[in-house]
Amino acid sequence: MQDPTLDRSFRGHKDVITDLAFKPSMTQIASGSMDNSVMVWHFKPQMRAFRFVGHKVTSKKHGPVTSVDFSPSGNLLASASRDKTVRLWTPNVKGDVTVFKAHTSTVRTVRFSQDGESFLTCSDDKSIKIWSTQRAKFQYTLAGHLNWVRSARFSPDFKMVVSGGDDKSVKLWDLTSKNCVKTYFDHTGMVTSTAFHPAGTIVATASTDRSIKLFDIRTHKLIQHYHDAHVGAGPASDTKGGESAWAGGGPNSVNFGGPGGNWLISTGMDGVVKIWDLKEGHLFYTLHGHKNGPTTAAAFSPEGAFFATGGSDAQLMVWKSNFDAGVPLTADDTGGKYHFLVPINLLKMIISSIQDKSRPRHASSPHRANNAILLLCGTSSNNHCQSNS
Template sequence: MASVLDDPTLERHFKGHKDAVTCTDFNPNRKQLASGSADKNLMIWNLAPKGRAFRFVGHQDAVTSVQFSPFGNLVATSSKDRTVRLWTPSMKGESTVFKAHTAPVRSVAFSHDGHRLVTASDDKSVKVWSVERQCFVYSLSQHTNWVRCARFSPDGRLIASCGDDRTVRLWDTSTKHCINCFTDYGESATFVDFNPSGTCLASSGADSSLKIWDLRTNKLIQHYQVHSAGINSFSFHPSNNYLISGSTDSTVKILDLLEGRLIYTLHGHKGAVITVAFSRAGDLFASGGADCKVLMWRTNFDAKSYQDVLQQHSRRSTPDPPPHLTDIHPRGPHLHRQQPRAIQISQTVADTQSTDPQVIELGRAAHSAKRAEKQLDATGPMTIDHKAHLRLLGACSSSLCSLLPVQ
């Protein structure tokens, strides 16, 4: 039988959220993991075995998206409270508040140089912001229904967005024009992102499909139908060779993009898997879901040929049935032949590394004081919500302040 090191393994689980975990992201410094939740809070988990966790309080409604800046010195969150916050991941708990959307904000993402933010909202718009100048830059408004997700391409020349109008749109950031629109979704398009090299665009749907287009030819090159319910999130491995997806069917799937097929199905969550994310190095990935848990997995599968792993597996649990549609499109007609089997991994969700981390809450004093926040329109100034003087923490000792340094 294959060594456990050949397959993805559950490293740790993090418990601290009181409602569904909706979003996750790793700090580029490889020391922290951020998660947002329907409990309105941002959590930053220290990956050291005995590290403390930090709960950032400030949003008035569910957190929908989270992302570290490229240098790890800022964390952006979006929320159903119609705001986006930029947090400094330090003991001061300071955050900057953007109030520009008129409906819940579904996603927020940095450009790869860290200079811009892109947000997507139920107000049917995509908006771009300057991080340094702290101001609104421009809006993209051709969607006809809620916009679920928006992302910059690696080179910053393009923005991709998708939403409940069943379209995936591609925008030119220099002309602000929509240069392409993919419309072959039967239901809402739920998530969109570029592969790390910027040559392909992937999107997922509530119809459980995942599609990948080659941006050099604007052709659909891969079409996966491996989940039995809608896909809520996916993430590319930095090598471009793998993709993980999380679904309402309670599973995480791992796809080999070079061979165009499903290779692993992970059963770790009870209930919908809402978010998945690779670390920047690709050695770890996180998943979160309706069970309020964040699971951190070690990748392992990128270190060895999957064919070698399959050959070593003398015994496997019942595999997934072959998908009704072809795993990869177009590669000729589907002949309904038995496909190579995917390995099922059912992990017991138990943290064998450490006890549940101590959680330190930041921002409660400023939050309860209900400080007035000015509305930020397309030309107005940004409101800074300072959370430096935290009564509940008292005097912050130098040792405590050093637990979560700004990178």
């Protein structure tokens, strides 16, 4: 496997980049910044970037953009800010925007659901809110955190939300009952980031205790734990004054990606970007491209062929991932086995190549998810595979 390689870099922000999002069509990438702006960058050469400015600067600590996200259609770009508002922009029409006050304090995260019909926000007012995209209409609140909520994400099937915050807890919310169904107290520091695996069965969390943890939400078991994932010297400096941009040392963000979600990317106070191999359960690569401070944001492209990173150097970098396919989901607790999510077309090639060989033992009906089949593969001493229903 080749190492990741830098494809291009973009300069235009004047302060820390706080969040990144690829447009699903891979024609643009958006970035939010402490300089109070959102920028939309074009992958096509010679095309100028759009700068969206509108979040209010009513004091030194109001106005910085904290989060950005494209809708699945790519027709909308959402941004959140310390000015307590969320804005819905039309990415290719500068100035076309819907503005609404979302919370009574800083809005930390905005994220669309996979069907694009809804989006969520979370805030320093300790709440998570669900909104209708079409009219930017408030639907309901998820309340239960005892301190700032720094991160929240929908599950891929829009049935659950995972959230984390300064009360050191990670919460799972059922969107049918609108109740918290599980709280994890495994971190000893504030939770800075949360993410759902594309299969919807695993969540990743990052904390100022310097660790990254992965939980199987079906069994509620901790399945991977990376100690000292990022070791920073202290909180990031907020040049807009008054409040630290991030909670403290350790990882700032985590996101799944690569083909089928086989990889985890993280940023941190140590100024590097790290890529974790979830199949082997260890650090795969460390990137040192950003200079003079923490790395603060990272995102994979929809197919995982690229990923983007941003930091306190105000620079956006886009990298070719050069990753292989094949997706481990969980480690079997008793049999030393791994679950892999394998694309159906790849599985057909595998089956074709072994047609003349003996059939694998213990085969059963395959479980299909997202045009893929879940296989259960043994260790090297017992290396047969079986489909898992």
